[in-house]
Amino acid sequence: MDSILQDGFGRSIDYLRMSVTDRCDFRCVYCMAEDMTFLPRQQVLELEELYRLAALFVGNGVKKIRLTGGEPLVRQGIVGLCEKIAVLPGLRELVMTSNGSQLVRMAQPLADAGVKRLNISLDSLDPARFRAITRTGDLAQVLAGIDAAVAAGFARIKLNTVVMQGRNAAEVLDLVDYAVNRGLDISFIEEMPLGDVGRSRGESYCSSDWVRERIAERYSLLDSTEQSGGPASYVRLKDFPESRIGFISPHSHNFCASCNRLRLTVEGRLLLCLGHEHSIDLRTLLRRYPETNQPLLSAIQVGLLHKPMRHEFSLDGEVQVLRFMNASGG
Ligand code: SAM
Numbered sequence: 001m002d003s004i005l006q007d008g009f010g011r012s013i014d015y016l017r018m019s020v021t022d023r024c025d026f027r028c029v030y031c032m033a034e035d036m037t038f039l040p041r042q043q044v045l046e047l048e049e050l051y052r053l054a055a056l057f058v059g060n061g062v063k064k065i066r067l068t069g070g071e072p073l074v075r076q077g078i079v080g081l082c083e084k085i086a087v088l089p090g091l092r093e094l095v096m097t098s099n100g101s102q103l104v105r106m107a108q109p110l111a112d113a114g115v116k117r118l119n120i121s122l123d124s125l126d127p128a129r130f131r132a133i134t135r136t137g138d139l140a141q142v143l144a145g146i147d148a149a150v151a152a153g154f155a156r157i158k159l160n161t162v163v164m165q166g167r168n169a170a171e172v173l174d175l176v177d178y179a180v181n182r183g184l185d186i187s188f189i190e191e192m193p194l195g196d197v198g199r200s201r202g203e204s205y206c207s208s209d210w211v212r213e214r215i216a217e218r219y220s221l222l223d224s225t226e227q228s229g230g231p232a233s234y235v236r237l238k239d240f241p242e243s244r245i246g247f248i249s250p251h252s253h254n255f256c257a258s259c260n261r262l263r264l265t266v267e268g269r270l271l272l273c274l275g276h277e278h279s280i281d282l283r284t285l286l287r288r289y290p291e292t293n294q295p296l297l298s299a300i301q302v303g304l305l306h307k308p309m310r311h312e313f314s315l316d317g318e319v320q321v322l323r324f325m326n327a328s329g330g
Pocket residue numbers: 024030031068069070071072097098099119120121160161162189190191192193194325326329330
């Protein structure tokens with residue numbers, strides 16, 4: 001079915017990113033403050049409510065769902081939720097973004113549950129630097145998790161790296177080596193100003209063009225027009241045809257014109273754009289109308305008319321969006 005969800009600019013919405021928890025076992029410096037307060041349990045959608053919303057969106061034309069967070073694998077019952085969403089008629093693929101910390105144990109159950117592809121965050125291959133960026137993470141555990149994911153047979157695995165000057169920018173080539181030697185994709189992300197993380201983001205800003213130039217010092221790059229239905233632009237490497245190298249550039253190459261996505265926070269707020277605060281409160285409607293989805297669908301359709309044309313992030317150190325990334329369905 002074609003999506004009946006359209007915004008005021010005629011963009012069809014066929015991709016939903018659902019945050020299944022705001023909690024996480026890491027405290028990455030670009031995503032969270034060191035001391036985070038998480039949501040009280042009654043404000044968080046129940047698994048049944050998450051499933052009901054997934055079914056509603058897929059029933060109205062959404063073809064791809066990404067489960068994210070927070071760390072989706074710390075949510076109790078996540079595998080069962082995946083099993084149910086994966087078989088919704090009309091859904092093309094269920095995918096997930098994870099920090100990798102639980103994958104040794106959970107990669108195979110997730111693949112068996114019907115999760116088709118995984119994005120795994122990996123910001124450094126140096127244990128001390130990895131710990132400094134994630135504040136609590138154990139690199140060896142994450143690398144073992146990536147191995148487990150490779151063994152579990154996902155259709156594709158992509159690594160995500162947020163590149164920061166003075167932290168991990170010098171590791172770009174090592175990370176590319178690591179990915180291509182395993183036949184994995186890797187995307188480099190420009191840091192976005194979401195939430196007050198206690199420092200100016202401009203200081204560590206690293207443009208995608210800078211990253212691309214570093215990679216070109218070691219590899220022959222082939223431009224690619226491939227799209228994954230996401231905001232990344234891609235290149236391939238002449239000598240490693242299996243892997244794609246992506247660049248997600250919210251600052252330097254704004255990707256809003258073809259935006260096909262919505263984000264659902266774990267409190268049931270539907271975010272129309274990552275760079276704006278405007279949202280629709282679906283939790284209230286879910287709980288007020290347990291028997292019918294029509295009020296939810298009407299609210300979504302009216303809300304979509306307010307989806308902004310584009311986001312505007314700047315690097316001047318001001319926090320433009322008060323939400324932290326872990327609360328946004330990153
Ligand atoms: N915990 C999982 C993880 O880290 O992969 C999923 C949630 S996390 C919020 C999703 C993605 O957002 C990660 O790849 C992370 O690197 C990225 N991210 C978080 N904060 C960001 C920021 N301020 N700017 C750019 N990317 C960010």
